[in-house]
Amino acid sequence: MGGGGFTCDPGDPALDELVLQLAGKPVPRILFLPTASGDPRDQIARFHAAFGDRPCEPDVLSLFRLADVRRPVRDIVLSQDVVYVGGGSMRNLLAIWRVHGLDRLLRDAWERGVVLAGLSAGAMCWFEGGVTTSSGAPEATPGLGFLPGTLSVHADGQPARRAVYLKAVASGELAPGWLADDGVGLLFRDMALERAVSARPGARAGRVDLVDGRPVETPIEPDLIAPAPRQAPAEVRELRALRYGSPRD
C-alpha cells in the first residue's frame, strides 16, 4: 500500500478488508508488526480497533516488548495467515528485523503462502528497494528483495519522494518499479503484479521503466474498491472476548 489503511486517516477500511479476503479463510489469523514506528501503543490500539470486529484473529508482535512474549517468535510468525506491517522508518524496520531474524522468518512465511501486507515502509520493505525518509530527506534505500523491482510510496502526497525515486531509477541506483499513492494497494501473486486497487477515488499507481536512459512512467488505473462494513458474527465476537478479553493490547 502506498499509504493509508487503518493506521492513517481516513482509515481505508476497504484495504483492510481486502487483505483479510486474500487469506482465503473464513477467520484468518492476522499479525500486526509495528516495528517501523517502534511499536507505539496508539498504532497497536488502532489495529485492534480496525480488526477487532472483523472476522479474524488479530495479534500483535512488538519486538520492543519481547520481554512480555512467551511463545517463540518463529511460532508466532509462521502460524499466521496474514502479516501486516505498519509504516515508519524503513531503515529501522529492516535493521531491527535483521537482528531478530524476522527477515528470514518472513521469507519462510511468504514461501508458505502467508499473505504479506503493509503500508509505506511496510510496503517498500518487500521490494529490492524504495525511497525512505528514515534520515530526514528522502533517499534511495535497499529492501528485502522478495519482489523484483522497487516501490516508492505516498506518490501523490510527497512530490520530493517521487522526484528522488525517478532520479534514482534514472541513475541505476534503484531498479525500475512502481509508484503508489496513498490509499492504493498493489497486489502481487508470486512475483508478478496481479491487480492494483484503490480505496480513494482519484488515487493512482504507476509503473516506472527506464527508456533510453530516462525514467518513463506508465499510469496504472487501480480498481476502486468500497468497504462493505460488517461485524463478525456474534458468536465469533463472543468467543474472541472469552479467549482474549477485549480490547487486547
Add this chain to the structure above:
Amino acid sequence: MEERLPQIVAFGGGGFSMDAGNPLLDEYVLRATGVERPRVCFVPTASGDADHYVVRFYRTFAAMGCEPSHLSLFRRDRTAAQGDPADHLLAQDLIYVGGGSVISLLGAWRAHGIDLAMTEAWRRGVVLCGLSAGSLCWFSEAVTAFHGAPRRVEGLGLLPHSNCVHYDGEPARRTEYRRFVEDGMRPGYAADDGAALHFVGADLHRVVASRPGKRGWHVAVKGDRVVERKLPAVELGAPVALVA
C-alpha cells in the same frame, strides 16, 4: 580545551527510568561531566523511542540544572533538529541511554551510524551512561534476558569486559552470567539495581550505589571455577555525620 578522559557509567538498574524519586544516580552522572550546566542527550532507542519515556526524561532532567535534549531514530523526518545525529551527540557533555531491547538498540544504531558516533563521543570525553540495555551496549559481551532464556550478545566493545545488569533483581541472569563466564565469556562486571559501575577509560574507577546494600560484582574464572567478587560501593547521598 582541556583534555577530557573517556568515561562510562553503567547502571545495573535505577535512575529516573526505574527508581523515580531517587535522583542520586542521575545526579551522579551529571556531576561526572564536570560541567556546571551540562548538555544531556537522552537516547531511547531500546524502547522504540517510546513517547512516555521521553516525556519522563524531560520531566526529570528539566529540573536538574542541565540542557536536556533527545535523539529519536524513528522520527528523524519529523524531528525539528534535523541534520547529522552524530554532530548532536558530539556536542553533548552526557549521553544517557534508556532501557529496553539491547538487540534492537544495536541494530538500529548500526543502521544509522550511531555506533561510530558513540565511540567518537566517548573518545572525546562525552560521558556515556545508561541502565539495563543502556549499560550492556558499551561492553564487548553481555547477557540479555529480554526474551526467553538469557543469552549472550556482543556490544559495542568500548569496555573490554562482559556485563550483566539487574544482578540482584533477576536471579536467572546471575545464574546464566556465571555459566556463560564459566563457558568462556570474558570476565566482567555485574551491577545490582541501584548500583552503577563507573569506568574511566577501560578501567573500573568506582562503584556507586543509590540505595544501601546495592553493589557491583566482578565475575571471572579462577582455576576451574567461577569466582564472584563483591565490589565495595560508595553510597551516594549517605547522611553526613553531624558533629554533636
